Amino acid sequence: MIKFTIDGVEVEAEEGQYVLQVALDNGFDIPHLCYHEALEPYGACRLCQVEITNGNRTRLTTSCNYPALEGIDVQTSTEKVIKARKMVIELLLARSPNVSIIKELAEEYSVGTPRFKLGDDDCILCGLCERVCREIVGVEAISFLGRGSDRKVGPPLGINPQTCIGCGACAYVCPTDCIKVEENENERTIVRWERTLPMKKCKVCGRSFAPWFQLDYFGKITEGIPKDFWDKCPDCR
């Protein structure tokens, strides 16, 4: 076990864990937008910055990707940390003034009207959608396109993503709720990527439960599962 301190409190971590993970597990409320426990840390939003002292060096650094090391001291609310946090929120609020989670953070940290011209982006480029699609679902249907302020997430070449299985994992992890999923009896659409897939109906209850394309994909990547498994919805299996 690796032992270190957070705000003076001793905590324990396992090899390979990151500071943010350990902090959250121990009840420390470090704000974060692009971190998800199921995904590799990315370090994009910069909101989780804290001051970490390792040896005789203290730095302001992101905690989501800083490895838990023996003897380090983590400070989550110093003047520097709060100043950095507020400025990151102000920049995000100027970019996305109508996104709930950003408004909530602004209120929590007393960030008022930004000093910059307001934009209206519904996406904060946290990358969670792209990472879940690549790391967990494994279909890499969407990626980052462009750079700088033109950076956005989307399918290659801007056409609807050919490998997307309509699982909705991207919508599930999105912190701003800008990826909508619409469904009717026959099809599911991941609205943001303009991906519409026909749904398969359960042989037992007749309810449509998953896109054909998705079930084909699962069939390909799994072994030893009888074919009729994919004919029934999860409730009827």
Add this chain to the structure above:
Amino acid sequence: MKSINTPQELEKIRKEIVGGRDPEKPCIAITSGTSARAYGSEKVIDTLRAALKKQGLTEKIDIRITGGQGFDEREPLLIVYPQDILYQQVKPKDISEIVSETLLGNRIIDRLLYKDPQTGEKIVNKDDIPFYKAQTPYIFGNNSKIDPTSIEDYFTIGGYSTLAKVLTEFSPEQVIDIIKKSDLRGRGGGGFPTGMKWESCRNAPGNKHYVICNADEGDPGAYMDRGLLEGNPHSILEGMMIGAYAIGSDEGYVYVRYEYPLASENVEKAIGQLRDCGLLGENILGTAFNFDIKVSRGGGAFICGESTALMASLEGKVGEPRAKHIHTVESGLWDQPTDLNNVETWANVPLIINKGVDWYTSIGTEGSKGTKIFSLVGKVKNTGLVEVPMGMTIKEIVYDIGGGIAGNGTLKAVQTGGPSGGAIPASLIDMPVDYDKLKEVGSMMGSGGMIVMDDKTCMVDIARYFMNFLKDESCGKCTTCREGTRRMYEVLDAITQGEGKDGDIELLEELSWIVAEGSLCALGQTAPNPVLSTIRYFRDEYEAHIKEKRCPAGVCKALITYSIDEENCTGCGACKKVCPVEAITGEKKELHTIDPDKCIRCGACIAACNFDAVKVA
């Protein structure tokens, strides 16, 4: 080229090549790197070839096409050997005279010689020209001796003898020790001790180690690496091979930015030549050392000069950096231990091993050993690539080598380090070029761009220029850089448009803090430098723009007006003729006037006026 299987065979071939050449045989060398080509060197070469053929001189006179030789302001350069006569700014129409007068008649053509602006003297030999005299071109000087597409030429200057020595006389650890003792620091801008980097990489666990040459060179105005790759690609490859041996690597990459087609072509040719003669491949020179190199091209992104972004790009992924809690020497390209070095760093390696640590460390300062190649550009008379010992002062570079300010302006500042660097005011130019000293004044060495600015340069506009570049080149991954550089640009742009507000300087400083402290990679971390250094040394200019809506340097179009001086105007009408928006009125021989509402401050009238009658205020 036959197969070269042992160091002895290498020496034999070298002797044969040197022996087969007559040093007294007439030879014409012409520069034809990218700079010279922009001035039409290819046509000059074609014209020369045709002229020699016509006179039946093709067998009697050799032509050697070299890369850039530094004095880009005066290229194409044509040097006649063995007399060592340098002709500058040569055009195709000069060729017939050169052939008849100099080649056949052994007479010097005065008008093509370089004329010293101070003394008025015409100078015949390259080494006597002030631009070259003050330099120490241990690395770059080789460009003048070889055709970069000829491995034979590289052999004649001792090429690959250092590699042979290393492979047969030193262990990898000994090589690392030499580089450590030399105190060689990364020439890409970071200044990290190269020996330490190699050692960490060698010691990192893993079966596969990679070496990379970073030829992404993205700083605007910096083209040192281009000059080296175009003009002497083998020197970089030899350096990489020595490094690969030291680190335990068998696979290397040269990552060349997309915008350098000639450099890429010459490197590919050099690699092909090495493979053909067995100097790349298995059992190089009969030893156990295996190595091969491939060229990888960039896609037009400044961020891919950052090592982790470069590696992502090389792997075919989106070119964006990652946090470096785990360094690339331990886990880099394809998660393997990787050593990445800049072009110029690699070029230093054979020199250090060949001449020895004592010689190398006698050059430079305590903390910065060896030489540095700078691209001296901007409002300077002698624009070009210069190689100087670390420790030479900026003043010496700008005046002794650069010839001073071009035009009739006065020196205001020198920008080093590109978009990551800062402006050094004229009052401080007695300082030495040294990694640590440059940092102390708020700038940095950077890759070697040195931009000379005069009194007609607006420092707020300079900050705006660099921030515009950075916001466009930001990969956009992290909030602070992506949003922060954009917002800093907006504030700076507003100031130059006359819309600056009280508190803007403080806002810029606050944004600078979060962008520097909060960003993931060095692009963001150093992005505020041009802004902070111009605020530090030229705050009065910012205040004039904000409080008085005035641009002291007369640059920011929204804040200046053009008018015609009654005293100087002769009524010739030259300005009226060239004005694209018909803003000038006036009768012949009478005072002309500019309508400020129509005037777009394009400057065409200033250029057209022979009486200095157009004033900017």
